[in-house]
Amino acid sequence: MSGTWITTRAWLLMLPLLVVMTAVIGWPLIDTVRLSFTDAKLVGTEGTFVGLDNYVKVLGGSSFQRALVTTTWFAVVSVTAEMVIGVLAALLLNQQFRGRTALRALMILPWALPTVVNATLWRLIYNPEYGALNAALTQLGLIDSYRSWLGEPGSALTALIVADCWKNFPLVALIALAALQAVPRDITAASLVDGAGPLNRFRYVIMPYLAGPLLVALVLRTIEAFKVFDLIWVMTRGGPANSTRTLSILVYQEAFSFQRAGSGASLALIVTLLVTVLAVAYAGLVRKAAGAS
Amino acid sequence: MERQSPLFTVFVYAAALLLAAIILAPVLWLFVMSISSAADLSTKPLNWWPNEIDLSRYRLLLSTIENSAGASFTASLLNSLKVAGMATLAAIAVAVPAAWAVSRTSQISWSLYAVIATYMLPPVALAVPLYMGLAYLGLLNSVFGLALVYLTILAPFTTWLLKSGFDSIPKEIESAAMIDGARLDQILRIITLPLAAPVMATSALFAFLLAWDEFFYALLFTSDLRAKTLTVAISDLAGGRVSDYGLIATAGVLAALPPVLIGLVMQRALISGLTSGGVKG
Numbered sequence: 001m002s003g004t005w006i007t008t009r010a011w012l013l014m015l016p017l018l019v020v021m022t023a024v025i026g027w028p029l030i031d032t033v034r035l036s037f038t039d040a041k042l043v044g045t046e047g048t049f050v051g052l053d054n055y056v057k058v059l060g061g062s063s064f065q066r067a068l069v070t071t072t073w074f075a076v077v078s079v080t081a082e083m084v085i086g087v088l089a090a091l092l093l094n095q096q097f098r099g100r101t102a103l104r105a106l107m108i109l110p111w112a113l114p115t116v117v118n119a120t121l122w123r124l125i126y127n128p129e130y131g132a133l134n135a136a137l138t139q140l141g142l143i144d145s146y147r148s149w150l151g152e153p154g155s156a157l158t159a160l161i162v163a164d165c166w167k168n169f170p171l172v173a174l175i176a177l178a179a180l181q182a183v184p185r186d187i188t189a190a191s192l193v194d195g196a197g198p199l200n201r202f203r204y205v206i207m208p209y210l211a212g213p214l215l216v217a218l219v220l221r222t223i224e225a226f227k228v229f230d231l232i233w234v235m236t237r238g239g240p241a242n243s244t245r246t247l248s249i250l251v252y253q254e255a256f257s258f259q260r261a262g263s264g265a266s267l268a269l270i271v272t273l274l275v276t277v278l279a280v281a282y283a284g285l286v287r288k289a290a291g292a293s
Numbered sequence: 294m295e296r297q298s299p300l301f302t303v304f305v306y307a308a309a310l311l312l313a314a315i316i317l318a319p320v321l322w323l324f325v326m327s328i329s330s331a332a333d334l335s336t337k338p339l340n341w342w343p344n345e346i347d348l349s350r351y352r353l354l355l356s357t358i359e360n361s362a363g364a365s366f367t368a369s370l371l372n373s374l375k376v377a378g379m380a381t382l383a384a385i386a387v388a389v390p391a392a393w394a395v396s397r398t399s400q401i402s403w404s405l406y407a408v409i410a411t412y413m414l415p416p417v418a419l420a421v422p423l424y425m426g427l428a429y430l431g432l433l434n435s436v437f438g439l440a441l442v443y444l445t446i447l448a449p450f451t452t453w454l455l456k457s458g459f460d461s462i463p464k465e466i467e468s469a470a471m472i473d474g475a476r477l478d479q480i481l482r483i484i485t486l487p488l489a490a491p492v493m494a495t496s497a498l499f500a501f502l503l504a505w506d507e508f509f510y511a512l513l514f515t516s517d518l519r520a521k522t523l524t525v526a527i528s529d530l531a532g533g534r535v536s537d538y539g540l541i542a543t544a545g546v547l548a549a550l551p552p553v554l555i556g557l558v559m560q561r562a563l564i565s566g567l568t569s570g571g572v573k574g
Contacts (some may be wrong), residue, residue, distance in 0.1 A: 014391045024419075025411050112549070120528070122319070129335075161349075233508075275414070
């Protein structure tokens, strides 16, 4: 069979997917770009061309800058914590002990819990009047009076980060565990004979096996954390006093609550650009790591 | 083998207990809330275990008496099933031929990266035109419209999973059949697709879970019982004026049940599917 026919046949088989993706992804993306240069409203007015007005207003506005800082803080702190706790949990699960299989199965639980259920669960735990956190801390004598964990700008973002970590560190742990199990036993045994301490063993024997899979987990988690919406919408809706308003929440408010489709679109594209930069930077990192090992 | 000191063994068990507690405590508490009476949940100091087990909320939410909390909950449950089911079927239908083509044709393998790249797109980048488009087509607040929108997530995702699934089926089996004179459609129907059945099932389950979980588009594009999904119904409960926290917890338990069960079962299916999928088929 000739090469051109094989290629043509492949494209024909791709056709249904391409049609669907053009309709639900390609066209909306292009239309978002068009809208971002107009002052269109969500309903009613078509809008007129306003050039770069939306971008100038958005980038210069304090709400965007603040949301960018909030999002970055949320992503960096929660992903870092998830990686550290995840690797520690994986190192533990790689030891021999009774009940290890059951504990490993438990790790699926937070991962499988729908994000909205997780958010609801933590919202109940943080409840200022009857929440379990207040009750537990009071009964342990750690706090004197009940606090509104999600209602105070000082603690709301941290409370969200804890909820995000709880749901996502087990996934990192499972990925790291799979990588740990690929470390050949004779290598760890040899390093023991050679007298390597636990820290050196982790750094020089185990880490080379962990680095690749962990980097992939880091990429995916960072991008997800940067796009965070569900968790925050259900728990705080961006409040109190906009202290948990991330970029996705800001776009939602601009485009749908205030119905400003034009400036909402420009904001959405800026977010998309930031996510793309993250993805490309990390893709480069992953390729470099793959080449190095 | 490393000889473990007793101290190290104690440390391992202590750490394992701590990890188990961290994972289990929130989930168990959700369950306890769902079976505690409203009075037990609103006392200080809090009752960590109910005085008597109260299952009335499960009965309430799963009932279909008109205009009750149960009617709207069961309606949203059905909507979630419909939307996730339709979107999964449609995604698998377009992804299978595409994934096979990408897996077997090196000349177009670059197109897979384009497909995966769209999976990274934040939903906000598409939301405004999708809203306007659905409004134009009269598909706002419709399970069909929402299922269509879910293809933005499920189509790239399933293509990606299926492609690596087809990669694990040796090309040589197909070539051998071709030499014996089988047509492409026969090869796919008799050889490739049966071999890929475990991967297709896994992909479909993952896609279903992804759709079951989805919240952002559902929040934007649905507004009442005709199309509202479970995630939106729960967020309404959590953010609304419901004074019975146990009811919110019960809704959460019910919504979490299918994915948690699938997750626990899949854990084995995932590992065995990877190791024995090609042998057994």
